[in-house]
Amino acid sequence: GAGVSQSPSNKVTEKGKDVELRCDPISGHTALYWYRQSLGQGLEFLIYFQGNSAPDKSGLPSDRFSAERTGGSVSTLTIQRTQQEDSAVYLCATMTPGTGSYEQYFGPGTRLTVT
């Protein structure tokens, strides 16, 4: 079956521009996560959506970052007024809570380069 997909795979943008990153989850997975992976820094949690509940935004590094999830499916991560330190790989993961698994399924990521 189809896994988690992300688009674009690569994005180069100029400092100060806005970018939108997209995540298409596995069908039926109600939980969706965004992570940021910087070189040598591991995975940094950004935001967590679960069903119709209010998202957990505790990991968003600044108010330039926002995310939404429409209809419990596709999610978009938006970075406004990009800065060079935003350059990283942005990973999306999905899961079905309540099954006792806790396994996250990751997309291939979007590599963002801010010039």
Added chain:
Amino acid sequence: AQSVTQPDIHITVSEGASLELRCNYSYGATPYLFWYVQSPGQGLQLLLKYFSGDTLVQGIKGFEAEFKRSQSSFNLRKPSVHWSDAAEYFCAVTGGSYIPTFGRGTSLIVHP
């Protein structure tokens, strides 16, 4: 608060040699522990997980890990490494929250 330490940034092994990647966690109660692997240009894939029961868990691709509560460790092992095992390995912990904490990762380099 939960945290994970992977003390080795890089590990280099020869093909056919055994492998052990270290992971130490911090959590007050019984944790849920995971190992993920990330091949170049790809997302993370679950190798194995520990929730309870037998402290030695088997995973995919011939990997295993042992939970040692007394040492707060969950080290990943493989008896004979293949060149295709070269990748980034991440340990993760959660205490039941659906938001796990990941370690910084260990990069495995395999020499022929």
